[in-house]
Amino acid sequence: MHSNHPFHLVDYSPWPILGAISTMTLVSGLIKWFHQYNMNLLILGISITLLIMYQWWRDISREGTFQGLHTINVINGLKWGMILFIISEVFFFISFFWSFFHSSLSPNIELGMTWPPMGVTPFNPFQIPLLNTIILLTSGISVTWAHHSLLENNHSQTTQSLLITILLGIYFTILQGYEYLSASFCMADSVYGSTFFMATGFHGLHVLIGTTFLFICLIRHINFHFSKNHHFGFEAAAWYWHFVDVVWLFLYVSIYWWGN
Numbered sequence: 579m580h581s582n583h584p585f586h587l588v589d590y591s592p593w594p595i596l597g598a599i600s601t602m603t604l605v606s607g608l609i610k611w612f613h614q615y616n617m618n619l620l621i622l623g624i625s626i627t628l629l630i631m632y633q634w635w636r637d638i639s640r641e642g643t644f645q646g647l648h649t650i651n652v653i654n655g656l657k658w659g660m661i662l663f664i665i666s667e668v669f670f671f672i673s674f675f676w677s678f679f680h681s682s683l684s685p686n687i688e689l690g691m692t693w694p695p696m697g698v699t700p701f702n703p704f705q706i707p708l709l710n711t712i713i714l715l716t717s718g719i720s721v722t723w724a725h726h727s728l729l730e731n732n733h734s735q736t737t738q739s740l741l742i743t744i745l746l747g748i749y750f751t752i753l754q755g756y757e758y759l760s761a762s763f764c765m766a767d768s769v770y771g772s773t774f775f776m777a778t779g780f781h782g783l784h785v786l787i788g789t790t791f792l793f794i795c796l797i798r799h800i801n802f803h804f805s806k807n808h809h810f811g812f813e814a815a816a817w818y819w820h821f822v823d824v825v826w827l828f829l830y831v832s833i834y835w836w837g838n
Contacts, residue, residue, distance in 0.1 A: 584649050584650070586648065593630055593633060593634040596626075597627070597630045597631075597634065599626075600627040600629075600630050603619065603623035603626060605623070606619055607623040607624075608620055608623075642810075642811070648810070656814070657810065657813075660817060661817075664817060664821050667784075671777070671781075671825050674773060674776055677776075678773040678832065678833060679832070681693075681769045681773065682837055689769070693837065694770050694838070695767075695768045695769075695770050698763050698768065698770050701757065701834060703834040703835040706753055706757045707757075707834040707835075710753055711826065711830050713749055713750045713753070714750060714822070714823050714826050717819070717823070720740075720742045720746065721739070721740070721792070721816050721820070722816070723739040724740045724816070725812070725813070725816050727739060731805075736799055737799060741796060743792055743819070744793050744796060747786075747789035748789060750785055751782060751789070754778070758775075774833060778833070781825055781826060785822055787818075788818050791814075791819075792819065794811075795811060795812045798811060798812075799812070
């Protein structure tokens with residue numbers, strides 16, 4: 579199919595409407611789980627959402643890789659879309675930091691006029707949190723190595739460095755899960771527990787999403803979907819991963835170290 583314009587008009591697709599329905603099912607399942615302790619609807623919602631995500635992103639990969647629909651103008655549009663998405667994520671995390679500093683800089687009488695609140699034993703910032711910081715900083719180096727290898731058409735080094743980044747992301751998630759299991763406080767333990775688990779939990783979710791993003795890029799790279807001139811899918815994943823790194827540094831310095 580040939581077109582006489584440089585932009586991309588998407589074909590009719592069932593995925594947006596089905597994606598909306600699956601997300602509604604997922605959120606309804608979350609509410610049912612919270613109130614009735616029944617996960618059936620939640621599992622159904624997650625399963626349908628994952629299936630639709632796979633098929634929708636598969637179609638986009640086909641458009642960009644095999645159909646040649648991602649022209650320079652389209653790539654520029656995708657880049658601006660990713661930049662604006664990351665900016666929206668920055669403000670999302672600012673809300674958590676705002677809540678944390680609002681409570682920690684002036685703890686009220688219910689908290690014992692102290693921070694951390696009375697009865698809360700925080701984590702030692704020089705144990706698992708410091709190790710997780712080193713892991714994420716190292717993964718930032720390895721994803722940059724992958725990008726430079728891709729720009730130099732070095733297929734094997736791109737594969738190796740991407741795999742290292744993914745393994746480091748998985749290692750981070752395992753350590754954070756262990757940290758949560760060993761926590762002496764929970765989300766219901768005053769505003770400290772709420773802000774701690776909301777901020778670090780959402781960051782952990784972003785690490786999971788970023789790891790999945792990079793894993794898809796690894797599969798696409800192994801199948802020769804990327805070239806030195808045409809690899810925005812990987813570039814977007816690298817931007818997202820660097821954003822996750824920077825957010826963690828702010829979390830570590832403010833919540834784990836200063837807030838301790």
